[in-house]
Amino acid sequence: MKSWYLLYCKRGEQQRAKMHLENQSIECYYPEVEIEKMVRGKRKRVSEALFPSYIFIGLDTSIGPSFTTIRSTRGVMDFVRFGGQPHQVSESLITQLKECELGEQDCSQLPQPGQSIQIKSGQFSGFEAIYQEPDGEKRSILLITMINQQVTIKVDNTDVEWK
Template sequence: MKRWYLLYCKRGEQVRAKQHLENQGVECFYPTVGVEKILRGKRQKVEEPLFPCYVFAYFDYEQGPNFTSVRSTRGVVDFVRFGAQPKEVQGDLVFELMQLEKCCNDNTVSECMPKPGDQIRVKSGQFAGIDAIFQEQDGEKRSIMLVQMITKRVPVSIDNSDLDLK
Protein backbone atom coordinates (compact mmCIF):
# COMPACT_ATOMS: atom_id res chain seq x y z
CA MET A 1 0.00 0.00 0.00
CA LYS A 2 1.37 3.41 -0.99
CA ARG A 3 2.07 5.91 1.78
CA TRP A 4 3.44 9.43 2.08
CA TYR A 5 6.84 9.94 3.69
CA LEU A 6 8.83 13.10 4.35
CA LEU A 7 12.40 13.24 3.07
CA TYR A 8 15.09 15.61 4.28
CA CYS A 9 17.23 16.80 1.35
CA LYS A 10 20.52 18.56 0.92
CA ARG A 11 20.19 22.33 0.84
CA GLY A 12 19.35 23.52 -2.67
CA GLU A 13 19.02 20.00 -4.09
CA GLN A 14 15.31 19.41 -3.47
CA VAL A 15 14.41 19.72 -7.16
CA ARG A 16 17.21 17.34 -8.16
CA ALA A 17 16.10 14.84 -5.51
CA LYS A 18 12.51 15.11 -6.74
CA GLN A 19 13.57 14.44 -10.35
CA HIS A 20 15.69 11.43 -9.41
CA LEU A 21 12.93 9.99 -7.23
CA GLU A 22 10.40 10.40 -10.05
CA ASN A 23 12.82 8.53 -12.35
CA GLN A 24 12.59 5.63 -9.86
CA GLY A 25 8.78 5.68 -10.03
CA VAL A 26 8.24 7.53 -6.75
CA GLU A 27 5.51 10.20 -6.80
CA CYS A 28 6.81 13.39 -5.17
CA PHE A 29 5.38 16.64 -3.90
CA TYR A 30 7.56 19.69 -3.34
CA PRO A 31 5.26 22.53 -2.23
CA THR A 32 6.12 26.03 -3.37
CA VAL A 33 4.37 29.33 -2.80
CA GLY A 34 4.46 32.48 -4.91
CA VAL A 35 5.95 35.37 -2.94
CA GLU A 36 6.12 39.02 -3.99
CA LYS A 37 9.64 40.42 -4.14
CA ILE A 38 11.09 43.53 -5.66
CA LEU A 39 13.80 42.42 -8.08
CA ARG A 40 15.70 44.90 -10.25
CA GLY A 41 13.21 47.62 -9.34
CA LYS A 42 10.15 45.60 -10.37
CA ARG A 43 7.66 43.84 -8.19
CA GLN A 44 7.70 40.18 -9.25
CA LYS A 45 6.23 36.91 -8.10
CA VAL A 46 8.92 34.40 -7.17
CA GLU A 47 8.35 30.73 -6.32
CA GLU A 48 9.81 29.80 -2.94
CA PRO A 49 9.61 26.45 -1.14
CA LEU A 50 7.02 26.16 1.60
CA PHE A 51 9.32 23.74 3.47
CA PRO A 52 12.94 24.31 2.41
CA CYS A 53 15.01 21.09 2.30
CA TYR A 54 11.95 18.78 2.50
CA VAL A 55 10.19 16.70 -0.17
CA PHE A 56 7.13 14.50 0.28
CA ALA A 57 7.42 11.05 -1.35
CA TYR A 58 4.50 8.69 -2.09
CA PHE A 59 5.46 5.06 -2.63
CA ASP A 60 4.95 1.47 -1.51
CA TYR A 61 8.24 0.24 -0.07
CA GLU A 62 7.11 -3.42 -0.24
CA GLN A 63 6.43 -3.47 -4.00
CA GLY A 64 8.31 -0.43 -5.27
CA PRO A 65 11.66 1.00 -4.28
CA ASN A 66 12.75 0.19 -0.74
CA PHE A 67 13.77 2.68 1.93
CA THR A 68 17.48 2.21 1.22
CA SER A 69 17.23 3.04 -2.49
CA VAL A 70 15.04 6.09 -1.78
CA ARG A 71 17.38 7.29 0.96
CA SER A 72 20.42 6.79 -1.33
CA THR A 73 18.91 8.92 -4.08
CA ARG A 74 21.06 11.86 -5.12
CA GLY A 75 20.08 14.96 -3.11
CA VAL A 76 18.30 13.03 -0.33
CA VAL A 77 19.88 12.97 3.14
CA ASP A 78 17.40 10.73 4.97
CA PHE A 79 13.80 10.14 5.93
CA VAL A 80 12.26 12.15 8.73
CA ARG A 81 12.12 9.55 11.50
CA PHE A 82 10.57 9.09 14.89
CA GLY A 83 12.61 6.28 16.34
CA ALA A 84 14.22 3.78 14.00
CA GLN A 85 11.52 3.64 11.31
CA PRO A 86 10.54 6.39 8.87
CA LYS A 87 7.26 7.88 10.00
CA GLU A 88 4.48 8.10 7.44
CA VAL A 89 2.72 11.41 6.84
CA GLN A 90 -1.07 11.48 6.81
CA GLY A 91 -2.39 11.63 3.26
CA ASP A 92 -5.02 14.20 4.26
CA LEU A 93 -2.29 16.61 5.35
CA VAL A 94 -0.45 16.27 2.03
CA PHE A 95 -3.65 16.75 0.01
CA GLU A 96 -4.48 19.82 2.09
CA LEU A 97 -1.00 21.21 1.33
CA MET A 98 -1.58 20.51 -2.38
CA GLN A 99 -4.84 22.48 -2.26
CA LEU A 100 -3.13 25.31 -0.36
CA GLU A 101 -0.34 25.48 -2.95
CA LYS A 102 -2.83 25.50 -5.81
CA CYS A 103 -4.92 28.23 -4.14
CA CYS A 104 -1.92 30.44 -3.32
CA ASN A 105 -0.38 30.14 -6.79
CA ASP A 106 -3.64 31.15 -8.54
CA ASN A 107 -3.42 34.71 -7.19
CA THR A 108 -1.98 37.14 -9.73
CA VAL A 109 0.51 39.85 -8.89
CA SER A 110 1.16 43.13 -10.67
CA GLU A 111 4.70 42.87 -11.93
CA CYS A 112 5.49 46.52 -12.65
CA MET A 113 6.32 49.61 -10.71
CA PRO A 114 3.82 52.46 -10.88
CA LYS A 115 3.95 54.95 -13.72
CA PRO A 116 5.10 58.56 -13.23
CA GLY A 117 2.25 60.62 -11.80
CA ASP A 118 0.60 57.70 -9.92
CA GLN A 119 -0.56 58.46 -6.37
CA ILE A 120 1.25 56.17 -3.88
CA ARG A 121 0.93 55.86 -0.11
CA VAL A 122 4.09 55.42 1.95
CA LYS A 123 3.46 52.57 4.40
CA SER A 124 6.61 52.67 6.53
CA GLY A 125 9.79 54.60 7.12
CA GLN A 126 10.20 58.26 7.95
CA PHE A 127 7.36 59.32 5.60
CA ALA A 128 4.87 56.64 6.79
CA GLY A 129 1.23 57.49 6.15
CA ILE A 130 1.96 60.26 3.64
CA ASP A 131 0.52 60.24 0.12
CA ALA A 132 3.15 60.93 -2.54
CA ILE A 133 3.34 61.09 -6.32
CA PHE A 134 5.62 58.60 -8.07
CA GLN A 135 8.16 60.41 -10.24
CA GLU A 136 10.80 57.85 -11.30
CA GLN A 137 12.93 54.93 -10.20
CA ASP A 138 16.15 55.71 -8.38
CA GLY A 139 18.20 52.58 -8.98
CA GLU A 140 16.91 49.09 -8.29
CA LYS A 141 15.65 49.49 -4.72
CA ARG A 142 14.57 53.12 -4.42
CA SER A 143 12.13 55.49 -6.09
CA ILE A 144 11.91 59.26 -6.28
CA MET A 145 8.57 60.48 -4.96
CA LEU A 146 7.11 63.98 -4.83
CA VAL A 147 6.05 64.67 -1.24
CA GLN A 148 3.95 67.71 -0.26
CA MET A 149 5.97 69.81 2.21
CA ILE A 150 4.03 72.78 3.60
CA THR A 151 3.61 74.82 0.37
CA LYS A 152 5.40 72.88 -2.38
CA ARG A 153 6.17 69.35 -3.58
CA VAL A 154 9.70 68.17 -2.86
CA PRO A 155 11.39 65.17 -4.56
CA VAL A 156 12.41 62.55 -2.00
CA SER A 157 14.16 59.21 -2.55
CA ILE A 158 12.27 56.44 -0.73
CA ASP A 159 13.04 52.73 -0.42
CA ASN A 160 10.64 50.64 -2.56
CA SER A 161 9.88 48.35 0.39
CA ASP A 162 8.39 51.38 2.21
CA LEU A 163 5.84 52.00 -0.57
CA ASP A 164 2.32 50.57 -0.74
CA LEU A 165 2.44 49.37 -4.37
CA LYS A 166 -1.03 47.80 -4.62
Protein backbone atom coordinates (compact mmCIF):
# COMPACT_ATOMS: atom_id res chain seq x y z
CA MET A 1 0.00 0.00 0.00
CA LYS A 2 1.31 3.42 -0.99
CA SER A 3 2.21 5.91 1.74
CA TRP A 4 3.38 9.50 1.42
CA TYR A 5 6.67 10.69 2.91
CA LEU A 6 8.46 14.02 3.01
CA LEU A 7 12.04 14.33 1.77
CA TYR A 8 14.49 17.09 2.59
CA CYS A 9 16.61 18.00 -0.45
CA LYS A 10 19.89 19.79 -0.94
CA ARG A 11 19.43 23.52 -1.41
CA GLY A 12 18.38 24.35 -4.96
CA GLU A 13 18.39 20.71 -6.10
CA GLN A 14 14.70 19.84 -5.73
CA GLN A 15 14.19 19.58 -9.50
CA ARG A 16 17.21 17.29 -9.86
CA ALA A 17 16.00 15.10 -6.99
CA LYS A 18 12.50 14.95 -8.47
CA MET A 19 13.87 13.90 -11.87
CA HIS A 20 16.05 11.13 -10.39
CA LEU A 21 13.23 9.89 -8.13
CA GLU A 22 10.81 9.73 -11.06
CA ASN A 23 13.44 7.75 -13.01
CA GLN A 24 13.17 5.18 -10.18
CA SER A 25 9.35 5.06 -10.73
CA ILE A 26 8.62 6.94 -7.50
CA GLU A 27 5.62 9.27 -7.52
CA CYS A 28 6.73 12.80 -6.59
CA TYR A 29 4.74 15.87 -5.63
CA TYR A 30 6.54 19.19 -5.59
CA PRO A 31 3.92 21.92 -5.01
CA GLU A 32 4.60 25.26 -6.66
CA VAL A 33 2.72 28.55 -6.65
CA GLU A 34 2.75 31.30 -9.22
CA ILE A 35 3.31 34.74 -7.69
CA GLU A 36 3.87 38.26 -8.92
CA LYS A 37 7.29 39.56 -8.03
CA MET A 38 9.21 42.75 -8.67
CA VAL A 39 12.30 41.79 -10.69
CA ARG A 40 14.63 44.66 -11.64
CA GLY A 41 11.80 47.14 -11.17
CA LYS A 42 9.30 45.24 -13.35
CA ARG A 43 6.37 43.10 -12.29
CA LYS A 44 6.85 39.49 -13.34
CA ARG A 45 4.93 36.24 -12.69
CA VAL A 46 7.26 33.53 -11.42
CA SER A 47 6.77 30.02 -10.14
CA GLU A 48 8.19 29.31 -6.68
CA ALA A 49 8.20 26.28 -4.42
CA LEU A 50 5.50 26.25 -1.77
CA PHE A 51 7.92 24.39 0.53
CA PRO A 52 11.49 25.16 -0.58
CA SER A 53 13.87 22.18 -0.25
CA TYR A 54 11.07 19.64 0.35
CA ILE A 55 9.44 17.02 -1.91
CA PHE A 56 6.57 14.67 -1.11
CA ILE A 57 6.94 11.12 -2.42
CA GLY A 58 4.37 8.35 -2.73
CA LEU A 59 6.03 5.05 -1.97
CA ASP A 60 4.85 1.46 -1.61
CA THR A 61 7.46 0.07 0.80
CA SER A 62 6.58 -3.54 -0.02
CA ILE A 63 7.53 -3.24 -3.71
CA GLY A 64 9.37 0.09 -4.09
CA PRO A 65 12.99 0.94 -3.54
CA SER A 66 14.34 0.92 0.00
CA PHE A 67 14.70 4.01 2.16
CA THR A 68 18.48 3.75 1.74
CA THR A 69 18.18 3.82 -2.05
CA ILE A 70 15.98 6.92 -1.89
CA ARG A 71 18.35 8.66 0.53
CA SER A 72 21.22 7.94 -1.89
CA THR A 73 19.43 9.63 -4.80
CA ARG A 74 21.17 12.73 -6.18
CA GLY A 75 19.78 15.91 -4.64
CA VAL A 76 18.16 14.17 -1.65
CA MET A 77 19.50 14.75 1.87
CA ASP A 78 17.18 12.58 3.99
CA PHE A 79 13.63 11.78 5.01
CA VAL A 80 11.87 14.03 7.51
CA ARG A 81 11.93 11.83 10.60
CA PHE A 82 10.24 11.65 13.99
CA GLY A 83 11.79 9.25 16.46
CA GLY A 84 14.31 7.89 13.97
CA GLN A 85 11.68 6.61 11.52
CA PRO A 86 10.57 8.41 8.33
CA HIS A 87 7.30 10.17 9.09
CA GLN A 88 4.28 9.27 6.97
CA VAL A 89 2.24 12.20 5.63
CA SER A 90 -1.53 11.75 5.44
CA GLU A 91 -3.13 11.28 2.02
CA SER A 92 -5.68 14.00 2.89
CA LEU A 93 -2.92 16.60 3.24
CA ILE A 94 -1.59 15.80 -0.24
CA THR A 95 -5.13 15.96 -1.66
CA GLN A 96 -5.76 19.35 -0.03
CA LEU A 97 -2.46 20.75 -1.32
CA LYS A 98 -3.26 19.61 -4.85
CA GLU A 99 -6.73 21.20 -4.68
CA CYS A 100 -5.31 24.49 -3.39
CA GLU A 101 -2.64 24.52 -6.08
CA LEU A 102 -5.24 24.13 -8.85
CA GLY A 103 -7.64 26.73 -7.45
CA GLU A 104 -5.01 29.37 -6.76
CA GLN A 105 -4.40 30.28 -10.41
CA ASP A 106 -7.84 31.89 -10.72
CA CYS A 107 -7.59 34.46 -7.94
CA SER A 108 -5.35 37.50 -7.82
CA GLN A 109 -4.39 38.86 -4.41
CA LEU A 110 -3.70 42.45 -5.48
CA PRO A 111 -6.18 44.94 -6.92
CA GLN A 112 -5.88 46.15 -10.50
CA PRO A 113 -4.13 49.50 -11.20
CA GLY A 114 -6.70 52.30 -11.12
CA GLN A 115 -9.00 50.44 -8.72
CA SER A 116 -10.46 52.50 -5.87
CA ILE A 117 -9.58 51.20 -2.41
CA GLN A 118 -10.10 52.24 1.20
CA ILE A 119 -7.24 52.76 3.69
CA LYS A 120 -8.45 51.16 6.91
CA SER A 121 -5.53 51.82 9.31
CA GLY A 122 -2.26 53.70 9.63
CA GLN A 123 -1.61 57.41 9.32
CA PHE A 124 -3.90 57.74 6.26
CA SER A 125 -6.79 55.84 7.88
CA GLY A 126 -10.19 56.70 6.37
CA PHE A 127 -8.81 58.04 3.08
CA GLU A 128 -9.99 56.67 -0.23
CA ALA A 129 -7.13 55.99 -2.63
CA ILE A 130 -6.41 54.75 -6.13
CA TYR A 131 -4.19 51.68 -6.39
CA GLN A 132 -1.12 52.25 -8.59
CA GLU A 133 1.28 49.27 -8.26
CA PRO A 134 2.96 46.96 -5.73
CA ASP A 135 6.10 48.12 -3.95
CA GLY A 136 7.80 44.86 -3.08
CA GLU A 137 5.86 42.04 -1.46
CA LYS A 138 4.30 43.83 1.53
CA ARG A 139 3.62 47.40 0.39
CA SER A 140 1.69 49.18 -2.36
CA ILE A 141 1.92 52.56 -4.06
CA LEU A 142 -1.35 54.51 -3.90
CA LEU A 143 -2.64 57.90 -5.06
CA ILE A 144 -4.63 59.98 -2.57
CA THR A 145 -6.08 63.46 -2.94
CA MET A 146 -4.80 65.97 -0.36
CA ILE A 147 -5.47 69.69 -0.61
CA ASN A 148 -6.82 69.30 -4.17
CA GLN A 149 -3.67 67.52 -5.36
CA GLN A 150 -2.99 63.87 -6.02
CA VAL A 151 -0.12 62.61 -3.87
CA THR A 152 1.71 59.30 -4.22
CA ILE A 153 2.13 57.36 -0.96
CA LYS A 154 3.46 53.95 0.02
CA VAL A 155 1.28 51.91 2.39
CA ASP A 156 1.53 48.44 3.95
CA ASN A 157 -0.87 46.00 2.27
CA THR A 158 -2.31 45.17 5.69
CA ASP A 159 -3.51 48.79 6.04
CA VAL A 160 -5.74 48.75 2.93
CA GLU A 161 -9.03 47.10 2.08
CA TRP A 162 -10.14 46.09 -1.40
CA LYS A 163 -12.75 43.76 -2.77
